[in-house]
Each structure stands twice: as structure tokens, then as C-alpha cells.
Amino acid sequence: IIELKDINKVYRTQHVETHALEELSLEVAKGEFISVMGPSGSGKTTLLNIIGLLDTFDGGSYLLDGDSVAQLGDRQMSRLRNAKIGFIFQSFNLIPDLNVFDNVEMPLRYRGMKAKQRREAVCEAVATVGLTSRLKHRPAQLSGGQQQRVAVARALVGQPNLVLADEPTGNLDSAMATDIMDLLGQINEKGTTVIMVTHDSELARRSKRQIHLLDGKVIDLTMVDPH
Amino acid sequence: IIELKDINKVYRTQHVETHALEELSLEVAKGEFISVMGPSGSGKTTLLNIIGLLDTFDGGSYLLDGDSVAQLGDRQMSRLRNAKIGFIFQSFNLIPDLNVFDNVEMPLRYRGMKAKQRREAVCEAVATVGLTSRLKHRPAQLSGGQQQRVAVARALVGQPNLVLADEPTGNLDSAMATDIMDLLGQINEKGTTVIMVTHDSELARRSKRQIHLLDGKVIDLTMVDPH
Ligand SMILES: Nc1ncnc2c1ncn2[C@@H]1O[C@H](COP(=O)(O)OP(=O)(O)OP(=O)(O)O)[C@@H](O)[C@H]1O
Ligand SMILES: Nc1ncnc2c1ncn2[C@@H]1O[C@H](COP(=O)(O)OP(=O)(O)OP(=O)(O)O)[C@@H](O)[C@H]1O
Ligand SMILES: [Mg+2]
Ligand SMILES: [Mg+2]
Numbered sequence: 420i421i422e423l424k425d426i427n428k429v430y431r432t433q434h435v436e437t438h439a440l441e442e443l444s445l446e447v448a449k450g451e452f453i454s455v456m457g458p459s460g461s462g463k464t465t466l467l468n469i470i471g472l473l474d475t476f477d478g479g480s481y482l483l484d485g486d487s488v489a490q491l492g493d494r495q496m497s498r499l500r501n502a503k504i505g506f507i508f509q510s511f512n513l514i515p516d517l518n519v520f521d522n523v524e525m526p527l528r529y530r531g532m533k534a535k536q537r538r539e540a541v542c543e544a545v546a547t548v549g550l551t552s553r554l555k556h557r558p559a560q561l562s563g564g565q566q567q568r569v570a571v572a573r574a575l576v577g578q579p580n581l582v583l584a585d586e587p588t589g590n591l592d593s594a595m596a597t598d599i600m601d602l603l604g605q606i607n608e609k610g611t612t613v614i615m616v617t618h619d620s621e622l623a624r625r626s627k628r629q630i631h632l633l634d635g636k637v638i639d640l641t642m643v644d645p646h
Numbered sequence: 647i648i649e650l651k652d653i654n655k656v657y658r659t660q661h662v663e664t665h666a667l668e669e670l671s672l673e674v675a676k677g678e679f680i681s682v683m684g685p686s687g688s689g690k691t692t693l694l695n696i697i698g699l700l701d702t703f704d705g706g707s708y709l710l711d712g713d714s715v716a717q718l719g720d721r722q723m724s725r726l727r728n729a730k731i732g733f734i735f736q737s738f739n740l741i742p743d744l745n746v747f748d749n750v751e752m753p754l755r756y757r758g759m760k761a762k763q764r765r766e767a768v769c770e771a772v773a774t775v776g777l778t779s780r781l782k783h784r785p786a787q788l789s790g791g792q793q794q795r796v797a798v799a800r801a802l803v804g805q806p807n808l809v810l811a812d813e814p815t816g817n818l819d820s821a822m823a824t825d826i827m828d829l830l831g832q833i834n835e836k837g838t839t840v841i842m843v844t845h846d847s848e849l850a851r852r853s854k855r856q857i858h859l860l861d862g863k864v865i866d867l868t869m870v871d872p873h
Contacts, residue, residue, distance in 0.1 A: 434782045458819045459791025509790045509817070510737075555661045563736045563813065564686025586790065589816040590736070592685045592845040618819040 420484055420581070420612055421447040421470060427478035428465055428635070439465040440476070440635040447614065449580075452607045454623035455616045457632030463616040464509055464585055466632065470614065471506050471583045472496045501529045505574035509585040509616070511566045513558040513573075519545060520554045523573045530577070544576040545569075547602060563590040571599055575606065582606065584615040588622060600625050647711055647808070647839055648674040648697060654705030655692055655862070666692040667703070667862040674841065676807075679834045681850035682843045684859030690843040691736055691812055693859065697841065698733050698810045699723045728756045732801035736812040736843070738793045740785040740800075746772060747781045750800045757804065771803040772796075774829060790817040798826055802833065809833065811842040815849060827852050 428440040439462045447453060455463050468474040469481065472488060481488045483499070491499065500506075505526075513522050523544055527537045545551055548568035558566050567590045574582060584603065588596035600622055607613045615626060623629050631638050655667040666689045674680060682690050695701040696708065699715060708715045710726070718726065727733075732753075740749050750771055754764045772778055775795035785793050794817045801809060811830065815823035827849055834840045842853060850856050858865050 430787065432783060432787055435779065456819075459795075459817070459822050460789045464789060552662065556659060560657065560659055562687045562691060568686075586817065590686070590813060590845075592683075595686050618817075 420449040421445070422482040423470070423479065424481075425479035426469065426476050426481065428462075428469065428474070428476050438635055440469070442479070443635065443637055444479075445630065445637060447612060450607070450610050450612055451628060452604070452613045452626040453615070454626040454629045455614060455632060456618060456620070456623055456629060459618075461632040462635040463632055465635075467506075467583045467585050467614065467616060471504050472500050473506070501526060501577075503580045505577060505579035505582045507570050507574045507582070507584040507587045509589070511558070511570040513566055513569055515558055518555045518557050519550060519561075519569050522558070522569055523576050526573060526577045540576050541572075544572040547575070548572045549598070564592070564595060567591060568595070568599070571602070575602070578606075579611065581612045582614070584613065586616055586618070588617070588619070596622065647676045648672070649709040650697070650706065651708075652706035653696065653703050653708065655689075655696065655701070655703050665862055667696070669706070670862065670864055671706075672857065672864060674839060677834070677837050677839055678855060679831070679840045679853040680842070681853040681856045682841065682859060683845060683847070683850055683856060686845075688859040689862040690859055692862075694733075694810045694812050694841065694843060698731050699727045700733070728753060728804075730807045732804060732806035732809045734797050734801045734809070734811040734814045736816070738785075738797040740793055740796055742785055745782050745784050746777060746788070746796050749785070749796055750803050753800060753804045767803050768799075771799040774802070775799045776825070791819070791822060794818060795822070795826070798829070802829070805833075806838065808839045808841070811840065813843055813845070815844070815846070823849065 423443060423445045426440050426443040430437040430439055443466065455466065457463055465474070469476050488496070520541055524537055524541045527540060545554060548571055550565060550568055553561060553565060561569065567587065571587055582603065588599050591599065603613050603615065604625065617623050650670060650672045653667050653670040657664040657666055670693065682693065684690055692701070696703050715723070747768055751764055751768045754767060772781060775798050777792060777795055780788060780792060788796065794814065798814055809830065815826050818826065830840050830842065831852065844850050
């Protein structure tokens with residue numbers, strides 16, 4: 420479903436040039452559940468943003484379901500994103516002036532679903548993360564973990580083929596983290612491909628494959644000196 | 647140093663009344679290192695905001711260094727906050743249009759320090775969190791963990807008597823998390839009181855006392871049925 424080949428990504432600020440990803444190659448088959456791990460700054464979010472068509476890359480190629488994304492115009496990319504991809508952002512990215520219901524409903528508005536259908540989908544998604552009592556709260560009125568759970572509900576409400584989760588449990592206690600992992604496990608069993616960034620090796624073990632990044636490259640831990 | 651007695655905090659939105667803290671009492675002696683744990687939504691951030699004079703409470707009393715904070719006017723509170731308290735926010739609260747240097751320098755500008763002194767303090771604080779190469783980056787140009795480290799540097803740059811850390815390592819890999827914990831341990835040895843919210847029991851073990859919150863109350867785990 421995803422074929423990344425020799426991807427390069429360079430961030431240039433006036434002062435520093437950062438090679439966030441270097442000749443990174445990765446293949447993900449449909450229905451996989453993958454964890455991406457690595458130290459802070461190693462390129463995990465950058466990788467997810469590129470896979471999720473949220474950012475461009477400077478070198479290499481990316482085939483999504485066999486089609487090269489380089490060909491796609493902005494309009495096509497966002498249609499693709501909206502139809503196929505659910506994204507749980509590391510910093511949640513909830514809209515501050517919208518309440519929980521409206522935040523979670525957002526992805527569905529771009530699909531021409533009827534209001535009644537949207538309402539049902541939203542209420543179900545919010546129920547699965549246990550926040551039905553908070554539907555009318557705005558993000559500032561929610562705890563950090565509650566905001567994270569709203570971000571999860573929003574990513575799943577449209578039943579995407581591909582879920583990209585960037586540290587989906589960082590603000591949650593272990594009980595809640597387990598619930599979210601169970602949720603991701605369930606949708607994965609139903610066929611959704613899940614790529615999850617986490618620095619928690621416990622959680623990573625629940626995914627079928629673990630990828631490790633270091634300085635923008637995928638490293639093969641089996642070849643790394645255990646000392 | 648801190649005496650909270652029967653603190654009540656109620657959040658009222660048009661739709662829901664949330665009792666975030668209920669008859670909460672807590673005493674913290676100078677130089678302690680305490681962890682505050684509890685499920686998502688249990689009141690940890692609310693508790694820290696009240697201790698840190700960032701929010702008011704609806705009932706009970708709070709004595710900081712023997713003085714009742716209820717007497718304090720806004721101006722006095724912010725002077726007190728600035729002089730004594732370093733706060734690491736759960737969502738970092740970095741100023742988006744300021745670069746790392748300016749974000750970390752912010753607390754010092756309210757103290758009438760000379761520019762040269764401020765610059766030295768900032769560079770040292772940023773060095774302790776390993777981000778000297780990012781001084782001119784703005785928050786959006788930093789990874790999640792890098793933003794978290796800037797938030798830590800900003801909280802410590804003024805060498806406060808009291809540090810309130812709300813999930814200071816949530817976005818960090820274990821190596822970096824250990825570094826931050828070492829940092830907090832060091833300043834605690836030098837006499838700074840540290841109150842840290844974490845849902846990571848490993849990290850909590852490094853503090854000398856652990857407090858557990860549930861539904862806005864401090865609970866005594868020794869009395870909780872292990873089943
Ligand atoms: N917009 C940007 N401009 C400049 N540099 C950037 C930008 N975004 C990221 N970087 C840099 O690229 C590198 C990789 O960032 P990235 O966010 O992918 O790391 P990460 O692995 O997700 O880190 P973390 O675990 O801390 O979230 C970092 O060194 C970061 O400073
Ligand atoms: N500004 C607010 N308005 C309304 N309700 C609020 C507000 N801030 C917090 N709450 C509610 O108060 C309760 C306690 O929130 P708090 O942020 O203290 O929890 P927490 O223990 O820090 O959670 P987490 O571990 O998820 O960060 C939550 O149920 C939350 O929804
Ligand atoms: Mg990241
Ligand atoms: Mg909190």
C-alpha cells in the first residue's frame with residue numbers, strides 16, 4: 420500500500436539545515452500494524468507527515484496504492500487524504516473554538532454525508548473514547564488526555580483505510596493507553612493499516628512490526644552492537 | 647512551604663458542572679520531590695495550576711510559605727509566581743512567534759536582569775537540555791520532544807524555589823526522559839522543591855513521595871482494595 424524509496428527531507432531555516440530524513444526506504448503492506456520508534460528528533464513525525472500527504476519531500480519516490488504521489492495536485496491530495504487517511508497528531512491539532520462534537524465531525528463534512536449520518540458516526544466515535552459527557556466542551560475545557568482522546572475519535576470517525584498515529588497515548592495513564600491500543604488493534608483486525616509512532620516499547624510490542632529511526636534513517640537493530 | 651486545606655474547584659460550562667477538586671488537602675515541605683499520579687481527568691493539572699497561582703479555587707485555603715494566597719492581588723500573584731515558581735506545562739505553552747532563545751529568556755525579562763546576565767542564563771539552561779543548536783528555531787520548527795525540552799529550560803532558567811512539572815517527559819524517549827529526571831533530581835538536591843505530575847510509575851519511583859488523585863481527591867492507595 421505504501422512504498423517509500425530513498426526519501427530525503429531537508430528543513431532549511433535561515434541558520435540551520437536539518438536533514439530530517441536521509442535516503443529512507445520503507446514498504447508497508449495493506450493491513451499491517453507497524454510501530455515507528457526512535458529518539459526525539461529522529462524524524463518520526465516528519466515520516467508520518469510525508470506518508471500522510473501533509474508534507475512534501477525533496478528526493479526519492481512515494482507510491483501510495485501503486486500511484487506516485489508526486490503527480491498529485493493539492494486538490495487531489497486533500498481528497499485522497501480525507502477519503503483514506505486518519506491522522507492522530509502528536510499535538511492533537513484540535514480547533515480551539517469548536518467543541519468536541521464539531522471537532523470530531525470535521526472530517527465527515529468534506530464527504531457530503533447527511534447530517535443525521537454524521538451525527539451517528541460522531542456520537543459512536545466519541546463513545547468509543549469515553550467522552551460522551553464532554554460533547555459540548557471546547558478543547559481548553561478538557562484535560563490533556565481528554566484532548567488526546569478527541570484527536571483519536573476524529574481520526575477514526577471516517578473509518579479510514581490507513582491510520583497514522585503520532586504518539587497517540589503520550590498523555591494517557593496506562594489504563595487509558597491500553598484502551599486506545601485495543602481500539603487500534605480492533606480496527607486493524609478489520610483491515611485498516613495502522614502506522615503508530617511511539618517511544619513506549621511496551622506499546623510497540625503490541626504491533627506486529629517495529630521500525631527504528633535514527634537521524635532520519637531506518638536502522639536495523641539486529642545489526643546494532645548491543646553494547 | 648505549601649499547605650492546601652479542603653480545596654474545592656468547580657468548572658462550570660453551560661452544560662456541565664465538573665468538580666475537578668473536592669476537599670483536597672495536601673502539605674508539601676520545602677525541598678521535597680513529589681510525584682502526583684492519577685487517571686486522565688482526575689485533577690492533576692488543576693491541582694498544579696492552583697499551587698502555581700495560575701488559577702483560583704472555590705473553597706478551602708492555600709498557604710504558600712505561610713501566607714494565605716487568598717489575600718494576594720493579581721499583581722502580587724504574578725510577581726510571586728515569577729520570582730519563586732518555574733512551571734513546565736503539559737502542552738509546553740511556548741510562544742509560537744518567538745524563537746527558542748526568546749522563549750527561554752521570557753521569565754528573566756520580568757526581573758530587571760542585565761542583557762548579558764540573561765544571555766548567559768539562557769544559554770546555560772538551553773545547553774542543559776541539549777538544544778544549543780536550535781537557539782534560533784521557532785517552536786513549529788522543533789520536534790515534539792524538542793519543544794518539551796525548551797519548556798523545561800524556560801522553567802529552570804530563573805532558578806526557582808519551586809518547580810511544577812506537568813508531565814515533563816511525555817514526548818521523550820526513555821534516554822531523554824532520564825536526562826530530564828536527572829536534571830530535576832539535581833536541582834532538588836540543591837534545595838528546589840519539585841512537584842511533578844506523571845502517569846509513568848517508573849519515573850514516579852524516582853521522587854521521594856507519590857500522591858495519587860482520583861476524581862479530584864487524594865486517595866491513600868494502601869487502603870485501596872488490590873482487586
Ligand atoms: N518545520 C521545521 N523546520 C525546521 N526543522 C524542523 C522542522 N520540523 C522538524 N524539524 C527538525 O527535523 C528533525 C526531525 O523532527 P521530527 O519532528 O520528525 O522528529 P521526531 O522524531 O518526531 O521527534 P519527537 O520524538 O521529539 O517528536 C528535528 O531535528 C527537528 O528539529
Ligand atoms: N477549563 C475547564 N472547563 C471545564 N472543565 C475543565 C476545565 N479544565 C479541566 N476541566 C475538567 O476538569 C477535570 C480535571 O481536569 P485536569 O486537567 O485537572 O485533569 P488531569 O488529571 O490533568 O488529566 P490528564 O492526565 O488527562 O492531563 C477534567 O474532567 C476536565 O474535563
Ligand atoms: Mg514527533
Ligand atoms: Mg493534565
